[in-house]
Amino acid sequence: MTPEMIQSWSIALIGGVLIGAAAVWLMAAQGRIMGVSGILAGLLPPKPAAGGDRGWRITFALGLIGGPLIVQAVTGAPAIGAPVVSLPLLVVAGLLVGFGTVIGSGCTSGHGVCGLSRLSARSLVATGTFMATGALTVLVMRHLI
Numbered sequence: 001m002t003p004e005m006i007q008s009w010s011i012a013l014i015g016g017v018l019i020g021a022a023a024v025w026l027m028a029a030q031g032r033i034m035g036v037s038g039i040l041a042g043l044l045p046p047k048p049a050a051g052g053d054r055g056w057r058i059t060f061a062l063g064l065i066g067g068p069l070i071v072q073a074v075t076g077a078p079a080i081g082a083p084v085v086s087l088p089l090l091v092v093a094g095l096l097v098g099f100g101t102v103i104g105s106g107c108t109s110g111h112g113v114c115g116l117s118r119l120s121a122r123s124l125v126a127t128g129t130f131m132a133t134g135a136l137t138v139l140v141m142r143h144l145i
Helices: 003-030 036-041 052-075 087-103 108-117 121-144
Strands: none
Touching: 003 052, 003 108, 036 052, 036 108, 108 121
């Protein structure tokens, strides 16, 4: 294993631990299940959160944005890579992900991290669907187009 592979592997491990720690902290501090799409949806119309419920959601969103920037400032290495697809395709993909999270009543963090750890059958189905769709998308994008 090369030093680059070890570094890449350790960064992924640290990121996974931080996601898990954030989920545990949110459950302990707010009694909430961490689902990023649901947290962000609570800031948008038609039913934006108000009062204290809005405050922790904004703080969470700022942490999502600020985390990579802090890592980049501390390490000097780019924490956010350049997009590997065009901007229009990126926008369409983002909209499809948002639409999918509405249909699936949650996203990968909510179902994959929190739902599976709670042994939710619904989250198992949702996560399996996410994984299969992701594999199919990679197959189409890298080998058929």
